[in-house]
Amino acid sequence: MNRVIHALVFTFALLPVAAFAQSLKDPATLKEQAPATYNVRLDTSAGPVVIRVTRDWAPLGADRFYNLVKNGFYDGARFFRVLSGFMAQVGMNGDPAVQKVWSRANFNDDPVKGSNKRGFVTFAKTGAPNSRSTQFFINFGDNSFLDKQGFAPFGEVVEGMAAIDKLHSYGKENVPDQGRIINEGNAYLQKDYPRLDFIKKATIEK
Numbered sequence: 001m002n003r004v005i006h007a008l009v010f011t012f013a014l015l016p017v018a019a020f021a022q023s024l025k026d027p028a029t030l031k032e033q034a035p036a037t038y039n040v041r042l043d044t045s046a047g048p049v050v051i052r053v054t055r056d057w058a059p060l061g062a063d064r065f066y067n068l069v070k071n072g073f074y075d076g077a078r079f080f081r082v083l084s085g086f087m088a089q090v091g092m093n094g095d096p097a098v099q100k101v102w103s104r105a106n107f108n109d110d111p112v113k114g115s116n117k118r119g120f121v122t123f124a125k126t127g128a129p130n131s132r133s134t135q136f137f138i139n140f141g142d143n144s145f146l147d148k149q150g151f152a153p154f155g156e157v158v159e160g161m162a163a164i165d166k167l168h169s170y171g172k173e174n175v176p177d178q179g180r181i182i183n184e185g186n187a188y189l190q191k192d193y194p195r196l197d198f199i200k201k202a203t204i205e206k
Contacts, residue, residue: 037054040065042202047162050160053154057114058123073134078198080193082169082197084140087139088167091136105134116147119157119164122151123136
């Protein structure tokens with residue numbers, strides 16, 4: 001009987017993780033609207049960071065970030081592009097099976113209402129319209145020149161900017177290959193870029 005009870009407890013304990021894993025493979029199901037404001041705590045290898053998100057600044061970005069954090073997408077993600085004086089970029093899932101799906105799950109642009117000043121948080125994008133997916137960056141300095149390029153901040157670091165300042169950088173000329181991250185995940189980064197800092201866990205603060 002004790003073995004049966006233990007097995008049941010173990011099975012139930014795994015259910016939330018399994019549910020998260022399944023939902024992360026189906027981006028279309030993660031469409032919950034975010035609160036007007038909410039805080040996200042990033043427990044990083046460099047220290048804790050709190051981001052306050054204001055939905056009115058960039059509603060679509062705030063909603064995407066909320067759903068990804070709530071479903072564990074950023075847990076284990078590496079700050080793979082840290083450029084001194086510019087920004088720290090993160091947001092590629094370490095599991096290739098998950099990242100390949102989300103790399104194709106772009107969402108529409110938001111009008112730029114805020115500015116990319118120090119500590120402000122913004123989704124990364126290419127030069128093409130509506131090309132945001134999961135990657136975001138935290139500005140080290142005043143990068144307001146990005147505003148005219150369509151980069152819409154959705155949040156601001158309100159605690160722990162000192163931890164962001166400490167993130168390890170391999171330099172501008174030695175940034176990991178994003179194609180390899182998509183195909184090989186954290187295994188590639190751990191092997192070739194072992195000193196990268198990372199998000200241990202991202203959570204919505206109550």
